[in-house]
Amino acid sequence: MLELIPRERRTLAPGVVHVPDWLSLDAQRDLVAAAQGWAREGPGARRATLPGGARMSVETVCLGWHWIPYRYSRTRDDQDGSPVQPFPGWLAALGAAAVADAYDESGVDYRPDVALINSYRGDARLGLHQDREELAPDPVVSLSLGAACVFRIGSPEHRRGPFHDVELHSGDLVVFGGEHRLAYHGVPKLLPDRDVSDIGTAPGERINVTLRVSGLP
Ligand SMILES: O=C(O)CCC(=O)C(=O)O
Numbered sequence: 001m002l003e004l005i006p007r008e009r010r011t012l013a014p015g016v017v018h019v020p021d022w023l024s025l026d027a028q029r030d031l032v033a034a035a036q037g038w039a040r041e042g043p044g045a046r047r048a049t050l051p052g053g054a055r056m057s058v059e060t061v062c063l064g065w066h067w068i069p070y071r072y073s074r075t076r077d078d079q080d081g082s083p084v085q086p087f088p089g090w091l092a093a094l095g096a097a098a099v100a101d102a103y104d105e106s107g108v109d110y111r112p113d114v115a116l117i118n119s120y121r122g123d124a125r126l127g128l129h130q131d132r133e134e135l136a137p138d139p140v141v142s143l144s145l146g147a148a149c150v151f152r153i154g155s156p157e158h159r160r161g162p163f164h165d166v167e168l169h170s171g172d173l174v175v176f177g178g179e180h181r182l183a184y185h186g187v188p189k190l191l192p193d194r195d196v197s198d199i200g201t202a203p204g205e206r207i208n209v210t211l212r213v214s215g216l217p
């Protein structure tokens with residue numbers, strides 16, 4: 001992408017850091033290829049069903065722990081019941097590097113054991129929610145690939161805002177933790193008209209890789 005004005009790294013709120021272009025193009029391509037492999041394995045990615053019966057518009061595949069609204073399981077209970085795919089060591093190392101860079105701390109002890117890989121296409125969006133099925137206080141790492149989007153994040157207390165709306169582009173990193181670990185956040189819309197380098201995503205598709213520490217035994 002031609003970027004005349006470099007986008008600045010920003011702390012949006014205490015514990016919430018946006019680092020534009022954190023992943024190199026090669027790293028983005030590798031992560032997209034990995035995501036496509038995970039999405040094909042076994043029963044594949046699925047649109048999860050919410051407790052009220054509505055289905056999510058985002059397609060998700062999980063690593064380490066299978067997330068079903070709103071709990072974790074070691075097995076894909078809403079699919080074929082097979083064991084969730086393992087969480088790879090290289091992805092944990094990437095997560096630790098992400099937290100170290102975002103928080104400007106060396107030697108952080110960040111050991112994610114859950115990944116949610118979300119694929120957004122067309123009108124897919126993600127409503128405001130908290131990531132709160134985890135028992136550990138460690139931050140959430142989010143990596144964006146492919147189409148740009150608007151990412152909305154507020155505070156843990158107020159579902160109705162105020163919010164920060166930030167454009168996430170391919171390769172961007174967001175870390176949210178500390179006092180904003182339970183902040184409401186979501187993806188109100190894709191911005192598919194923005195230029196995207198060819199990293200292997202489908203036309204107009206956005207993939208998000210979210211890493212978390214479950215704190216589960
Ligand atoms: O796609 C994103 O940027 C956010 C994903 C997210 O919030 C989640 O998977 O819980």
Ligand SMILES: [Fe+2]
Nearest residue numbers: 129130131185
């Ligand atoms: Fe989330």
